[in-house]
Amino acid sequence: MDRRAVYKTAWIGSLLLAPQLLLVFTFFYWPTGAALFWAFTLERPWGGGNEFAGLDNFRMVFSDTAYWGAVWRSMVFALGSTALAMGLALLFALFCDRQLRGYKAYQTMLIWPYAVAAPAAGVAFRFLFAPEAGIFAALNKIHPEFWNPSINGIHAMILIVVAYSWKYLAYNFIFFLAALQSIPRALVEASAMDGSGPLRRMWDIQLPLLAPTLFFLLVINITDSFVDSFGIIDLTTGGGPSKATTLMVYKIYFDGFKGLDYSGAAAQSIVLMLLVMGLTFVQFRFIERRVHYR
Amino acid sequence: MIERTPVLNLVTHAVLFIGLAIAFVPMWLVFVAATLSLQEINTPPISLLPGSHLWENLAEAWTRADLGVKLTNSLIMSVAVAAGKIALASITAFALVFFRFPGRMTAFWLIFITLMLPLEVRIVPTYAVAANVFSPYQTILDVTGLSWLWQQLTGAELALEWNLLNSYTGLVLPLVATATGTFLYRQFFLTVPEELMEAAKMDGAGPMRFFREILMPLSITNMAALFTIMFIYAWNQYLWPLLITTDRTHRGTAVMALRQLIPMSGDSTGGGVPDWNVAMAGCLIVVAPALLVVALMQRFFVRGLIASDK
Amino acid sequence: MADIDIRSVRKAYGKNQVVHGVDLSIRSGEFVVVLGPSGCGKSTLLRMIAGLEAITAGEIAIAGDVVNNLEPRERGCAMVFQNYALYPHMTVAENIGYGLKVAGLSKPERTARVETVAKSLGLSEYLDRKPGQLSGGQRQRVAMGRAMIREPKVFLFDEPLSNLDAKLRVQMRIEIRKLHNRLGTTSVFVTHDQVEAMTLADRVVVMNGGHIEQVGTPEEIYRNPASRFVAGFIGSPPMNLFDGRVTGPGEVQAHGIVLSVPHAGLKPGRPVTIGIRPEEVVLGAAGSNVASIDVDFSEELGSVRLLHGQVAGADFVIQVPATTAGPKIGRFSFEVPARAVHLFDAETGNRIGTAASGARAAA
Numbered sequence: 019m020d021r022r023a024v025y026k027t028a029w030i031g032s033l034l035l036a037p038q039l040l041l042v043f044t045f046f047y048w049p050t051g052a053a054l055f056w057a058f059t060l061e062r063p064w065g066g067g068n069e070f071a072g073l074d075n076f077r078m079v080f081s082d083t084a085y086w087g088a089v090w091r092s093m094v095f096a097l098g099s100t101a102l103a104m105g106l107a108l109l110f111a112l113f114c115d116r117q118l119r120g121y122k123a124y125q126t127m128l129i130w131p132y133a134v135a136a137p138a139a140g141v142a143f144r145f146l147f148a149p150e151a152g153i154f155a156a157l158n159k160i161h162p163e164f165w166n167p168s169i170n171g172i173h174a175m176i177l178i179v180v181a182y183s184w185k186y187l188a189y190n191f192i193f194f195l196a197a198l199q200s201i202p203r204a205l206v207e208a209s210a211m212d213g214s215g216p217l218r219r220m221w222d223i224q225l226p227l228l229a230p231t232l233f234f235l236l237v238i239n240i241t242d243s244f245v246d247s248f249g250i251i252d253l254t255t256g257g258g259p260s261k262a263t264t265l266m267v268y269k270i271y272f273d274g275f276k277g278l279d280y281s282g283a284a285a286q287s288i289v290l291m292l293l294v295m296g297l298t299f300v301q302f303r304f305i306e307r308r309v310h311y312r
Numbered sequence: 313m314i315e316r317t318p319v320l321n322l323v324t325h326a327v328l329f330i331g332l333a334i335a336f337v338p339m340w341l342v343f344v345a346a347t348l349s350l351q352e353i354n355t356p357p358i359s360l361l362p363g364s365h366l367w368e369n370l371a372e373a374w375t376r377a378d379l380g381v382k383l384t385n386s387l388i389m390s391v392a393v394a395a396g397k398i399a400l401a402s403i404t405a406f407a408l409v410f411f412r413f414p415g416r417m418t419a420f421w422l423i424f425i426t427l428m429l430p431l432e433v434r435i436v437p438t439y440a441v442a443a444n445v446f447s448p449y450q451t452i453l454d455v456t457g458l459s460w461l462w463q464q465l466t467g468a469e470l471a472l473e474w475n476l477l478n479s480y481t482g483l484v485l486p487l488v489a490t491a492t493g494t495f496l497y498r499q500f501f502l503t504v505p506e507e508l509m510e511a512a513k514m515d516g517a518g519p520m521r522f523f524r525e526i527l528m529p530l531s532i533t534n535m536a537a538l539f540t541i542m543f544i545y546a547w548n549q550y551l552w553p554l555l556i557t558t559d560r561t562h563r564g565t566a567v568m569a570l571r572q573l574i575p576m577s578g579d580s581t582g583g584g585v586p587d588w589n590v591a592m593a594g595c596l597i598v599v600a601p602a603l604l605v606v607a608l609m610q611r612f613f614v615r616g617l618i619a620s621d622k
Numbered sequence: 623m624a625d626i627d628i629r630s631v632r633k634a635y636g637k638n639q640v641v642h643g644v645d646l647s648i649r650s651g652e653f654v655v656v657l658g659p660s661g662c663g664k665s666t667l668l669r670m671i672a673g674l675e676a677i678t679a680g681e682i683a684i685a686g687d688v689v690n691n692l693e694p695r696e697r698g699c700a701m702v703f704q705n706y707a708l709y710p711h712m713t714v715a716e717n718i719g720y721g722l723k724v725a726g727l728s729k730p731e732r733t734a735r736v737e738t739v740a741k742s743l744g745l746s747e748y749l750d751r752k753p754g755q756l757s758g759g760q761r762q763r764v765a766m767g768r769a770m771i772r773e774p775k776v777f778l779f780d781e782p783l784s785n786l787d788a789k790l791r792v793q794m795r796i797e798i799r800k801l802h803n804r805l806g807t808t809s810v811f812v813t814h815d816q817v818e819a820m821t822l823a824d825r826v827v828v829m830n831g832g833h834i835e836q837v838g839t840p841e842e843i844y845r846n847p848a849s850r851f852v853a854g855f856i857g858s859p860p861m862n863l864f865d866g867r868v869t870g871p872g873e874v875q876a877h878g879i880v881l882s883v884p885h886a887g888l889k890p891g892r893p894v895t896i897g898i899r900p901e902e903v904v905l906g907a908a909g910s911n912v913a914s915i916d917v918d919f920s921e922e923l924g925s926v927r928l929l930h931g932q933v934a935g936a937d938f939v940i941q942v943p944a945t946t947a948g949p950k951i952g953r954f955s956f957e958v959p960a961r962a963v964h965l966f967d968a969e970t971g972n973r974i975g976t977a978a979s980g981a982r983a984a985a
Contacts, residue, residue, distance in 0.1 A: 023509045026413065032413065037400055037403070038404040041488065042491075130339075133602045136548060138598055141592075146358075150354060151585075187335075192617055196614070196618045253571065253574060291434065511701070511707035511708075513673075515720050515768075516724040516725055
């Protein structure tokens with residue numbers, strides 16, 4: 019990326035960078051630093067002093083079974099939604115890329131769900147899966163309590179996984195399709211000349227070449243499932259029933275803003291940050307390798 | 313390619329049709345629900361064909377959630393976020409790609425590290441900053457003793473305060489303060505042939521002129537892509553507006569307004585079964601602008617998503 | 623119009639030196655072509671003249687003024703880039719006139735001058751088009767127009783023809799030379815194509831590895847290459863080069879073949895590189911300096927035929943008229959006229975002069 023043609027007027031360059039640096043400092047570095055500060059101190063929510071608490075906040079968080087419950091549920095949610103959203107997206111993208119008649123229409127329609135706000139998707143699926151009015155309502159008539167996410171925790175988890183995956187299916191589809199389209203046609207044609215059929219080509223040529231995209235999306239999906247699930251949960255299950263859908267982000271919000279336990283919420287934030295950073299780090303390293311791969 | 317695979321073609325169409333159904337049927341059922349009366353909707357099985365109550369449901373949702381104000385707020389926020397991103401991202405990327413000066417790489421990393429942590433995971437302290445944007449600077453001045461010095465010199469206490477709660481600025485700024493668009497613009501600028509800048513130099517144009525007259529017009533598509541994804545991103549925000557706007561009647565956004573149509577456990581409405589037909593009508597109204605933007609700008613939307621790698 | 627003086631100019635990127643002390647004087651109104659393989663520093667030299675690249679050491683003066691610290695726009699140079707670097711969002715007219723706009727000329731004045739330039743380049747019909755709608759040759763003309771309109775003191779060309787197809791390249795080559803004949807502006811033209819260099823240049827500068835190997839008219843460079851590098855680089859097919867040694871006064875030997883040469887003062891036993899142009903040998907045995915070649919492949923090029931084979935085990939190419947009768951493959955005898963033998967020092971690669979040419983080569 020070393021360019022030979024550049025400007026060397028340092029003051030103009032610095033001036034151009036100033037606004038973003040200022041914003042990033044105010045709304046990113048300072049809050050992140052504050053989270054660290056709070057995580058290691060004990061503070062009264064609205065004013066009052068704060069004292070150094072060492073790792074006490076973390077000890078408190080880690081000894082709380084409710085926290086481990088949230089971690090466990092976040093993992094279930096991450097794996098469930100990622101598997102569902104990526105698996106289906108890959109299948110649809112591979113078939114769409116065969117470019118049979120009408121593929122453009124499929125392509126267009128499969129992108130739209132990503133434009134739907136997560137909370138709106140949540141509300142929609144809450145209705146679709148509502149025990150009294152949704153698609154399972156008829157079955158509930160025959161067999162009461164066959165399906166009821168407002169009472170049954172597993173049903174509630176399935177509900178948010180499905181609603182979330184519906185939106186991310188579109189996201190993954192966009193990326194898979196773009197990656198497939200960037201595979202040189204000549205490769206696929208060469209494989210056809212070698213005598214392989216469409217399915218064999220998918221397996222032998224397209225899937226291996228999709229590996230970088232697969233990996234990239236895997237990381238993105240898991241990361242996003244940790245951070246982007248709030249809207250769906252809040253409007254679909256409200257974390258319930260009896261905390262069955264309280265994931266990590268939701269718990270941070272709940273402890274911080276409803277419970278006013280800033281220190282505990284900060285400690286939880288730090289744990290989540292480390293988790294997300296770890297995942298992103300893996301991805302950055304991987305992207306570097308991808309450059310060599312090309 | 314000439315290929316006779318009738319069975320596989322059939323399977324392909326079947327699979328894609330299922331995909332289409334997965335994407336489309338939920339939207340269709342939401343639409344149908346928005347056309348039914350309360351009684352119809354609570355009578356299983358779920359209806360697959362629209363009824364006749366669409367307009368009254370839309371009107372009811374509109375007044376119940378005060379959607380006129382909310383949609384306006386959402387629109388203001390989304391346009392401001394998108395425009396702000398474009399302005400900020402383009403000048404930052406311009407400095408990073410086309411200038412060489414000491415500290416540039418440090419700035420580069422300071423900005424790009426922000427891609428690692430989404431707003432949601434640092435939501436509590438960010439909220440605290442929004443309550444007073446100057447609090448970081450006040451703290452710095454206090455700790456370094458500069459405010460004490462100021463007080464000694466002028467006799468007045470130094471108290472910086474700028475509260476962003478319930479303001480558009482507060483809605484917008486933290487959403488703008490990330491590196492998403494900067495990354496996208498940087499990628500684009502790196503593809504601009506170096507000779508173009510050299511030609512501009514030979515033509516006698518300085519850096520700002522080159523930026524304004526050559527780079528900006530060239531990046532129109534890029535701009536459209538960034539605008540589309542940032543508009544959608546901002547429109548669909550939920551957690552941040554929920555926190556920053558305590559005055560929900562005047563400053564709430566459309567997506568937040570869904571709360572008013574759905575009884576929340578713990579809210580004053582006290583749980584229970586919502587009026588699904590009105591709720592779904594509200595859902596339609598809230599989602600429509602974003603869907604419209606994506607439908608019209610699909611090419612840019614896809615391009616923006618892929619180029620920014622989020 | 624202006625002369626250009628390049629005095630001990632060096633360019634280094636960190637520790638990596640790409641131009642090692644170049645001295646060159648370009649006379650006012652001269653058309654100089656800088657020729658060399660890729661990576662020889664020729665483009666860097668051009669860009670230092672333009673002011674796009676800082677000069678690490680040494681001086682460049684245009685029309686007598688040292689320009690080391692001047693910005694590109696202050697140097698009075700115009701440049702045509704390899705990929706043309708046309709602004710894709712501007713029309714042809716806007717592209718050509720952009721330099722004038724930056725300089726603050728009024729719109730009517732700009733329009734008038736753009737029209738004049740466009741007319742002289744045959745672009746009048748295309749003024750409203752965008753570069754994307756033009757053919758390669760038309761884009762090339764727009765790039766030239768953009769350079770011409772400012773009536774610069776110096777034209778700089780950075781491989782401007784390399785993106786064109788063969789036919790268009792010949793045509794544009796002629797147009798560029800005609801333009802120069804008409805305007806008489808000092809021009810520096812960088813290329814790796816020897817045909818371009820030979821046909822365009824008043825003088826050719828051959829560069830290799832950051833050094834100037836030779837400066838001279840096309841004829842001088844072809845007739846009396848100053849080094850083994852120039853000898854091998856100029857000429858198509860290239861000169862046959864092989865190692866040998868001096869065996870007596872006016873006599874060299876390689877692979878058992880003895881050649882008498884006009885060079886004087888050769889020390890017996892001195893290792894030399896012997897160079898023979900494929901087109902300067904005479905097929906058929908007559909006189910002295912006779913050798914034989916085993917031809918295993920012959921190439922028809924229309925007017926001439928190339929015979930590829932081995933002379934005493936070393937690869938050798940001979941060029942004969944295509945009308946030459948007889949078999950095309952097999953063993954042939956040929957004569958090397960003594961004046962057609964070039965000798966280079968085996969160690970330094972420098973030309974060893976003959977009594978006649980020595981004086982000229984040294985100058």
